[in-house]
Amino acid sequence: MMYKKVTHVIFDLDGLLIDSEKLYTEAFTNVCAMYGKEFTWELKKNILGFQGHECAEKIIKALNIPTSVEKFMDECRKEYEVVFRNVQLMPGAQKLVEHLHNKGVPLALATSSGQDSVDLKMQNHKDFLKNFHHLTMGTSDPEVTKGKPDPAIFLVCASKFPDKPSPEDCLVFEDAANGVKAACAANMQVVVVPDPRIEPEELKNATLQLKSLEDFQPALFGLPPYD
Ligand SMILES: O=c1[nH]cc([C@@H]2O[C@H](COP(=O)(O)O)[C@@H](O)[C@H]2O)c(=O)[nH]1
């Protein structure tokens, strides 16, 4: 078998389980436009999967926007209140997560976001969150000393399962290149479901690349198959 058997699964959130990356893009586009600047894919691809303050820093610097990180983030937060009212789950997310949970596979979330942001984005998906044993939020958790691509978030997340699996026992799902790097650095296998515009070179270390979560076959990693 090409893939190693796992017992625990860790999911990224934005762009992987929920269709929020296009909403972040909408928010950033609007805030940049207030400064007469254009938020492009070239910029987006460099901030994908990073923590909020890192995104703000990179945008301000790249577009030479005359403002502070704090002010820019405040302006973004106002946009988030609007765009995140109706966040949709990604195709296949509910089916896969509920299937694994119902079969007794321990699941967790590891997101670069913070608590406020997760509360806002998941306001209509509270039942969905009950499938996860715990959430590790990079921006809110002091144990996560560095954001992705550092492996800290995945190692901290794995350590919060009661039976303390080793990294090799954990399978990560990601959409972003820096998340793939973080998972590899944590010594975990990683399934990537990327934005199709990401260069293949950036994802070459992923264990498996899929177009959609709907295409995932759990048995490949020794997980219970769909009935
Ligand atoms: O306060 C913020 N939190 C999160 C993001 C976004 O969230 C994504 C990371 O979240 P996750 O690790 O769940 O993919 C990033 O791509 C970024 O677009 C952001 O912009 N601002």
Ligand SMILES: [Mg+2]
């Ligand atoms: Mg993501």
